[in-house]
Amino acid sequence: xxxxxxxxxxxxxxxxxxxxxxxxxxxxxxxxxxxxxxxxxxxxxxxxxxxxxxxxxxxxxxxxxxxxxxxxxxxxxxxxxxxxxxxxxxxxxxxxxxxxxxxxxxxxxxxxxxxxxxxxxxxxxxxxxxxxxxxxxxxxxxxxxxxxxxxxxxxxxxxxxxxxxxxxxxxxxxxxxxxxxxxxxxxxxxxxxxxxxxxxxxxxxxxxxxxxxxxxxxxxxxxxxxxxxxxxxxxxxxxxxxxxxxxxxxxxxxxxxxxxxxxxxxxxxxxxxxxxxxxxxxxxxxxxxxxxxxxxxxxxxxxxxxxxxxxxxxxxxxxxxxxxxxxxxxxxxxxxxxxxxxxxxxxxxxxxxxxxxxxxxxxxxxxxxxxxxxxxxxxxxxxxxxxxxxxxxxxxxxxxxxxxxxxxxxxxxxxxxxxxxxxxxxxxxxxxxxxxxxxxxxxxxxxxxxxxxxxxxxxxxxxxxxxxxxxxxxxxxxxxxxxxxxxxxxxxxxxxxxxxxxxxxxxxxxxxxxxxxxxxxxxxxxxxxxxxxxxxxx
Amino acid sequence: xxxxxxxxxxxxxxxxxxxxxxxxxxxxxxxxxxxxxxxxxxxxxxxxxxxxxxxxxxxxxxxxxxxxxxxxxxxxxxxxxxxxxxxxxxxxxxxxxxxxxxxxxxxxxxxxxxxxxxxxxxxxxxxxxxxxxxxxxxxxxxxxxxxxxxxxxxxxxxxxxxxxxxxxxxxxxxxxxxxxxxxxxxxxxxxxxxxxxxxxxxxxxxxxxxxxxxxxxxxxxxxxxxxxxxxxxxxxxxxxxxxxxxxxxxxxxxxxxxxxxxxxxxxxxxxxxxxx
Numbered sequence: 001x002x003x004x005x006x007x008x009x010x011x012x013x014x015x016x017x018x019x020x021x022x023x024x025x026x027x028x029x030x031x032x033x034x035x036x037x038x039x040x041x042x043x044x045x046x047x048x049x050x051x052x053x054x055x056x057x058x059x060x061x062x063x064x065x066x067x068x069x070x071x072x073x074x075x076x077x078x079x080x081x082x083x084x085x086x087x088x089x090x091x092x093x094x095x096x097x098x099x100x101x102x103x104x105x106x107x108x109x110x111x112x113x114x115x116x117x118x119x120x121x122x123x124x125x126x127x128x129x130x131x132x133x134x135x136x137x138x139x140x141x142x143x144x145x146x147x148x149x150x151x152x153x154x155x156x157x158x159x160x161x162x163x164x165x166x167x168x169x170x171x172x173x174x175x176x177x178x179x180x181x182x183x184x185x186x187x188x189x190x191x192x193x194x195x196x197x198x199x200x201x202x203x204x205x206x207x208x209x210x211x212x213x214x215x216x217x218x219x220x221x222x223x224x225x226x227x228x229x230x231x232x233x234x235x236x237x238x239x240x241x242x243x244x245x246x247x248x249x250x251x252x253x254x255x256x257x258x259x260x261x262x263x264x265x266x267x268x269x270x271x272x273x274x275x276x277x278x279x280x281x282x283x284x285x286x287x288x289x290x291x292x293x294x295x296x297x298x299x300x301x302x303x304x305x306x307x308x309x310x311x312x313x314x315x316x317x318x319x320x321x322x323x324x325x326x327x328x329x330x331x332x333x334x335x336x337x338x339x340x341x342x343x344x345x346x347x348x349x350x351x352x353x354x355x356x357x358x359x360x361x362x363x364x365x366x367x368x369x370x371x372x373x374x375x376x377x378x379x380x381x382x383x384x385x386x387x388x389x390x391x392x393x394x395x396x397x398x399x400x401x402x403x404x405x406x407x408x409x410x411x412x413x414x415x416x417x418x419x420x421x422x423x424x425x426x427x428x429x430x431x432x433x434x435x436x437x438x439x440x441x442x443x444x445x446x447x448x449x450x451x452x453x454x455x456x457x458x459x460x461x462x463x464x465x466x467x468x469x470x471x472x473x474x475x476x477x478x479x480x481x482x483x484x485x486x487x488x489x490x491x492x493x494x495x496x497x498x499x500x501x502x503x504x505x506x507x508x509x510x511x512x513x514x515x516x517x518x519x520x521x522x523x524x525x526x527x528x529x530x531x532x533x534x535x536x537x538x
Numbered sequence: 539x540x541x542x543x544x545x546x547x548x549x550x551x552x553x554x555x556x557x558x559x560x561x562x563x564x565x566x567x568x569x570x571x572x573x574x575x576x577x578x579x580x581x582x583x584x585x586x587x588x589x590x591x592x593x594x595x596x597x598x599x600x601x602x603x604x605x606x607x608x609x610x611x612x613x614x615x616x617x618x619x620x621x622x623x624x625x626x627x628x629x630x631x632x633x634x635x636x637x638x639x640x641x642x643x644x645x646x647x648x649x650x651x652x653x654x655x656x657x658x659x660x661x662x663x664x665x666x667x668x669x670x671x672x673x674x675x676x677x678x679x680x681x682x683x684x685x686x687x688x689x690x691x692x693x694x695x696x697x698x699x700x701x702x703x704x705x706x707x708x709x710x711x712x713x714x715x716x717x718x719x720x721x722x723x724x725x726x727x728x729x730x731x732x733x734x735x736x737x738x739x740x741x742x743x744x745x746x747x748x749x750x751x752x753x754x755x756x757x758x759x760x761x762x763x764x765x766x767x768x769x770x771x772x773x774x775x776x777x778x779x780x781x782x783x784x785x786x787x788x789x790x791x792x793x794x795x796x797x798x799x800x801x802x803x804x805x806x807x808x809x810x811x812x813x814x
Contacts (some may be wrong), residue, residue: 238761463747463751463752
């Protein structure tokens, strides 16, 4: 009898560890040329559309003549960049008001009684100007780091329709006593400074005081400007019911009457100075000409008139303000997302179509781990593509728009970082979502259909104006498309009236909440996919 | 020649070369795939659902509004077209993903006639389903919109197919969906892969309205709008402010027809000269 030696391969034993599995899936991804091209296409499409949008911006100084055509276009420095003042947090702000001020050295306080707040529309003839008090016309006392626009401040004020408020550093806002002010129902306001903190109080009678808020203003110098202020924002008349976002602003001015001014602390100047802060400045464009703001002082009674606003600037809310935001450059994200979704769907459905799934599962019988490895590979590839796409769109488009002489709504860098990283995260998680759906349905047509209907169509319906905002807001709350909130360029401010609708870039959910909605759907889809993959025959 | 051996029946050779036979064969394929019916039903439901939701979400205040009620009540077409794209793409790409294309071309070697048969059938199906959906949209608009301020007092008569512009918007929407189907069929014939074709067509359709919404330069905006297959094609739904459109409604639909012709002819060219 002869003994037969069984054949032994000289190749090393393979393992089905997770590392090997990842490596196998990565090899599958990288060696299919079409998939790699698809990912590159996603970057090119998103970046290219960003550049197109940047390229087509209107130079901020070109005027639109009556026929709606663009007027003569000037470029570069001749055009002059309108510098919007930036607030302490780096956000663009409006800072225009009439300021009756004195320097205050060191700690001290100022107390005042407001007996009247009236207003009127500007632009109409003086005789016919109808009396209008806009809800956010403001009159009160302010402690401010000088008269430079955008400097830090804290203020106590009465408003046209929102009661007494304490506001600070443009974005901060706290409510005090409700109701409107009149001679019969005056409002007493007090601000007191103690080092770096400022405390605001209000009272209806001058004896019973309530603290409204205490704020810390970091870096406030020892000598500040303090006094009375009045301002009144534009009355926005937009047809928001159709989401057209057409803004037709009318400037307004407000007049307030103050008396019983009392001060403690050291006030080195002997007299009050009237200052029209921001008059003629870049954001004062449509305010009335010089002389519209003024003050009279008769025996301790001050009558002050002002126009403008002390508040964060909202993109597109001003007739002459910057309307283009970083988010607009990223409108092509959805097209890149379609390309990534096509690749992610095929990454799974190709296994079934070619019968490769049997080999895959024979080599690695732990089906859940196969799904995890696929999810990690496609998620990482999509993350890299998304990051490249978002960065290309934002940086190239900003560059092109600047070359165009256009002013773009400036963002604080953390917001810009959130928008870029968030776009990449949105694309990555959407890719994993698509993979999970494709695992469940096994057919690329069905998988793409589900992703298009749940992510792309809600976004597409919400991006251009025309569809009622109520419907698109509802879609952007419950569908995975909620994650587009990551691209929201600025928060909504209660104290600024604007058209806060999805087509203007304001989403119904906070950025990371919207992202959590997508993550929730993805987790659900992954669990179902893992369950079905284990229970069904391949 | 010898007589056929006993036990073998003589089968008359097929006549699949005639156009009618090709149509019949393609119809059998479409009819017997369950997904066709579901997709047509789903597409109609999506169109009607989105339109009705839009009708219910708008309000026209007494101060007046600049809305176009016909366009509003046909908004669902923008969503429903996604399903039309998928139906048309699948009619071609399924042949490739299953390998059926080899049998099909063996039986019907005249490739252009085959493509023409597919195009005819898909167009017919889409026209039938979208006619139902569009009628339902108009009916929904007629029932819902007057309750939201679109009354004769505000200058909005009831939507009615007896009214010329409304009839144009309704019939135009059906034609629009038919042209979208032909466009998708052309693209799918050229690229063959289901997912790629769907992504390509939907990307091309949706990119124009989204991008033009962000463009502040009116010249560029109008230029892009009038070349986009979806933006130009949907001009057919406009019944108000026609002067403000860069093209007339029928010219707009013509732009989409050009896109469809381009896609179909390049698809046909590739199909004719490429190995299956």
